[in-house]
Amino acid sequence: MSTELLTALHVQYIQTLGKSSDDLVYHLTAHLRLNAIYWGLTALCIMGRPDALDQDDVVKFVMSCWDEQAGGFGAHPGHDAHIHPTLSGIQILLTYDSLHLLDVPRVVKFILSLQQPSGVFAGDSFGEVDTRFSYIAVNALSLLGCLDQLDIDKTVDYIKQCRNFDGGFGNSIGAESHSAQVFVCVAALAILDRLDVVDSETLGWWLAERQLPNGGLNGRPEKLADVCYSFWVLSALSILNKVPWIDCDNLTAFILSAQDTEKGGIADRPENVADVFHTQFGVAGLSILGYPGLEDIDPVYCMPAKIIDAMGLRKGWKGLERRTALTV
């Protein structure tokens, strides 16, 4: 257990991930590789170490995931294009200021081709639909400066239909509210300047009730806490300007308690195996909570705020003030 963020150890942990080819899990998770690089790189940026990976290697790898037939990124060389790794690829290229390598018109065409008549987006040509994919499309098109090509009303209309009486959002019409879906829907609406769709007071109440006595946040009522919800819930709260509606010190302590103090990385819960996904969302959560020494994460785009600010895309979110030192 540690009461401090073990930054150096986590940086080392992320650096080692790319060198784990003697590990079976490394190969069994190839379908998440581009996402994993985005999670790792973003966590590194937030920890102030954007230089910790070899930029040329990473950019080269991203470009090798391009699916020429579909016009998007797969998660790994030889894998099919899908909207999720496509966004990760764009985010990595942007972080490394290498977007000029991308065939923007083709990728925009790929993304737009996935919008369904109902307004929701599919993940790929086989058509699984989810509000996650709507967010991904909106985020990517915004980063590429091509939102003007999107049918915004149709996109918003579907998201609106996923809103429940408890203020939350589900992954499709009729589905139960879920913190991760709340993040994607609220962030998409923020990008589209359509937060009028959100019942901010009811949703703020529902989000605040995600906090459990151990400080952690859950995804749905009467479920266990998990570090990744720190980001899903906090990002939405920060977009609604309601981060103080939960006990931030207690949540900070919960995230820190899920660190692997020997090998680095953050797990879903204390004592569990760490992974890069929870490392990223734990660090991102701490950033919103004003943890000292971290860089700001933009909760809308889930990228370093510096990059989003420089592009003039910042929306009106609010995290806690960055603290200068740990208060004991």
Next chain:
Amino acid sequence: MHGVKRVRQTPEALAAKKLKEQAKIKEYLALEKEVLSKQASNDWSREALNLTTRILQINPEFYTVWNYRRNILLHGIFPGSSPLEINNLLSEDLTMTTAALKMYPKVYWIWNHRRWCLENVPEGPGTETEGDINGWRKTNWDREMFVVDKMLDADSRNFHAWGYRRYVLASMPVARPEAAELAYTTRKIESNFSNFSAWHHRTKLLSSLWGSGKLDYSKSKEEGKHAMYTDPNDQSVWIYHRWLMGEGKTIPTLSVLEREIVIIQELLELLEEQPDRKWCMESLVHYKRLVLRKHSSTIDVPGVTSECRNLLNELRRVDPARRARYEEIGK
């Protein structure tokens, strides 16, 4: 990675594990290479189909291979097959993915593949004039309902399974009566009051049943009261109660609000000093504020305002994590 405990291993044990894994890695990578190269050359043969079965059994998250499998079926195998053979092939895939779901109940790709299978079941065995043209479809969709039941028996909160259940209900060739589905949520809730997924499902069913006039609104009220008394600390019930009160759609009348406020106040008095009182108080503030906002002309505004203030002060004490919210509302 979710819910995997960290285990401390000796360097020797770790080295032994790595060594053992090397053979598996080699085998897996060889299989992966073979499958992806066949895919790249548009090999839509039976042999390729069997290879996808093998690799998907090891790694059901390999979405590219699921895509490839569907392309093999669509372009390589279905064109030369009779409708009966296609139906059999899809049934086999449904059986294969049922087994996979038991091991990996939260893998999106497995659920997706089932949808695709079901949506591709051909017409038959009858024709438009003879027998049942939807016979195969009915059989498959009915069996699907059974599979979802089993998945929700194993984990009654499985998000994927609930979403899939709604999908099956909406797609079945012979619709299941909503009353039967309502009874299903009752059983789920009775076996676990905290199952908000079942409460949520119920809100959708009741809306529809009330809308069509098949069910009387007032009857459903009683269950909310009963549930609050059973476990006043369970937030599922309180969130559901908020829905019952028409929030988001209709504004409850003053008499309805006042009646519910009395019921909750009685419960609050029963609970005395127990920490369980939080949800009673939180809900009272909510409904009293609703009274203030919507019915201010007919009530004692300063009196109700001061009751809300007192409750909020008490909430700050019993639920300090959300203190800032109570303070903001108090303003």
